[in-house]
Amino acid sequence: MSWKDRLHDASFKGQPIKWLASDGKVGRRLAEHEFPQRDRPWVEDMGRMIRPFSFTAVCCGDKWLEELNQLLAVIESPGEGELVHPLFGRLTVSARPASWSMNLEAGGRVDVQLEFIETGDLLFPVPVKQTATAVRDAGVTLLDRVNALLAETMAQIDAVKARVADVTGMVNGAISGVAGAVDAVLTVFESVQDMVEQVLTLPATAIGKLLTVFEVAKLRLGGLADATKWGLRQGQAIRQLRARAKALFGRSNSTPSSRVAGLLLKGLALAATLSVADALAGLPVQRGVSVEVPVAADIREVRSTMQVALWDLASDETGFTQTPAIASLPPPAATDLQPMSYAASQALIELHRALGGHLAAVESAGLQLQTLTPVSVLPALVLAYQAHGNAALADEIVSRNAIAHPLFVPVQPLQVAYE
The missing domain is CATH 3.10.350 (Membrane-bound Lytic Murein Transglycosylase D; Chain A)
Incomplete structure (x- = not known):
């Protein structure tokens, strides 16, 4: 490979540039302060200077006039654009006024002097909507309402008649194929059976612990790439846990054991929802000099997965008291649970809206x-x-x-x- 093969094909806003020479300047902006009776000045460093990129370009050949008109039109078009520099690759720049010259002795050839300057991220402070705050606020509201709903449901389903072995078997079978679910449970409880026993004996305390089982996995995330991949996996896990909980609540011959197992799976799905929403709220919505941003296509996939998962959860809550397992309870169980279930569904819808808006902003800033x-x-x-x-x-x-x-x-x- 020759040295010329290592050069990029130059262009600005997609318009090719046939260049003969290129140059630039780099350095610092210095303010030189001179004082009477002082032999040495005081030099103040004002930051890095603007980097200009200059080209001596040429339009020649059979279509020299068309090439010239196209190049001048691109230079005069408003707004910044992408410059592919032969040495430095892709740069976001603005075009300074260009000059051209033509010599009749040179035939069909026009020389064009081009100059571009790098464009900064922000010239002035711009207000940014606090999408992450909206996600976290919606998560706090959801946590409060879900905690109340799960505790009240435990009180209504006659959990004292549930058998630990039966509940453990159903929960084990349901979560064994869900990525990360078993490991998450074991970060808070000694085993799945320990989780079942605690929920049956101390439901209020155990439900609070159940809703935090995915927090350890969230704290282990190493960066934006990990958070994005984890968000996608969690979205899929939420949908799996939700479907298996729905199947248990949909049984016409439900028992106290199956109701408790369904409630635990429901709690795990909601725990995963709370953790992943909080993790995704940390993704940046703006580019900056020292701010790492994720890939837009990855965020688009996560957003689609989480939107479907949250909408499904909200839909389930809307009809929770009409499921066979709850509707068959002695009155007034379903009536007492209806307001709490509705409040939880509204909190899920609000989280659906807030997280969707936040991830859309992250996607727009992504690579x-x-x-x-x-x-x-x-x-x-x-x-x-x-x-x-x-x-x-x-x-x-x-x-x-x-x-x-x-x-x-x-x-x-x-x-x-x-x-």
Whole structure:
């Protein structure tokens, strides 16, 4: 590979730039203060200077006039745009006024002097809606209402007649295939049987502990990538736990044991909901110099999964007192539970709205994905720098594409995140 092969094809806002020379400037902005009777000035560092990127471009060939008109139109178009720099890859810039010149002796050729400057993230403070606060507030409300609903349901379903072995068997069978559920239970209780025994003997205290079983897993998350993947897995786990709880409450021949088992699965689904909502509330809704942002496509998938899961939970709460297991209880059990069930469904709907709005804001600030195929086997660091001028994206390339070794990225279509 020659040195020219390492250069990117230059363009601005998608318009190719045929360039002959390129230059730029870097450095610090300095304020030089001179004082009477002082031989040495005081130099004040005002921060890094604006980085200009200059090109001597040319429009030539059979379509030189069309190329010139297209290039000038792009330069005059409003707003910032993406510059693909031959050395530095993709940059967000604004175009300064350009100049062009034509010499009749040169034939069909026009030289164009272009200059671009990097664009900052924010020129002035901009108010940002506190979407994360709305998610956390909705989570607190849901926790209060769910805690009350589960405790009251335990008091109404004649739990003293439930058999520990039967309940344990049903819960074990239901959660064994749900990713992370058994491990989550074991972070708070000694075993599934211990959880059942505590719920039956001290329901108020045990239900409070039950709703925190996924907190340890949340605290172990290592960053945005972990939070995003965990959110997707939790969304799927919520749907599985909810479906299995619904099946137990839907039995026409329900028993105290099956009701308690269904209630525990319902509690686990809601515990997972509370934990994942709090974790996702920590995702950033704005880009910044030192702010890591997730990939927009990943957030879109998490948002879709969580929206479906929350809506299903809210729908179940709306008809909870009409399920065979609850409707068959002696009066006035269903009547007493109806207001609490309705309040819980409204809290779930509010969390559905708040989390959807927050994840939409996170997605709009997220990184985009593109597919590229390297021309040869390369280290991930080199590929990331060649693709976007940012070697820090190497770990993301390795993780997203399941690369066996970061020094040997194979020649195959790869998904690469970029700003």
